[in-house]
Amino acid sequence: MHRIAAQFFRAFCPRTAIRARPIIVPVYLPHRPTLPQHGRSFTHSPVLCKKKDKPKRSAPPEPESTSKDSPSDDPFDLSQLHTGIAAATARLKDDLSKLRAGGRFNTATLEGLRVHLGKERNDSVRLGDLAQVVPKGGRTVTVLAADEDHIKPVTSAIVSSTLSLTPQPDPHNALQLNIAIPPPTKESRDQSVLAAKQAFEKAASAVRDSRGAMHKRLQDMQKKKVARPDDVRKAQDQMEKASDKGQKDVKDLFEAAKRALEQA
16 A cells, blocks of 8 residues: 555656655663762772972061161151260269269279289189178278188289278178278369369260250251251250250259369
């Protein structure tokens, strides 16, 4: 029946050809068991590599802190001047106090003497490192040695110095020396006043140096136009007042010490 229909169709439709449909034959393959989903073949396993150590990040460098002693750009910052004046005044007070404590016979002078402990040793030791110098009431000084062997070299150091002192051993203590300070003479008073004047001139010069450094700083700020001219002028006025006060303070200290030394 199909063959008759095909011949009939070719007769009426010669250009058209009917192609036979291909026959699909199912092929049954043998069943292969599938691996579980959580399983993994060794051929597809990734290779584990050791991680490279990451370079440690170095901490960023800390910014350099500005020094506290460096002057600021504020023209009214007179701390540098005040510090210089205070240091000069404190140094003058210390020098004058030594003179009022007995002139060249004060304990600091004795403690600064060099003591030779033996002929075989070329080095010397401060007397203050071997003994304690204690001022007593009136015009007497006591030297307390730490070792009895140091009494002789300490005595030799005091006698051979330019202090014109004669230490005497204490009859009740073998480690003690008693030194009588002679009363001041006109010559010793003049020498003390001269030493006080030299200390005063040194302090006054230090005050002038501090004022000069401050003046130079203000001039540089004005040239570089860091501060306004009006502010610089006002700062200079404050500088002059502080400098004058510093000079007055050191002069008053000298005058008071001079009167005390002349009446000693």
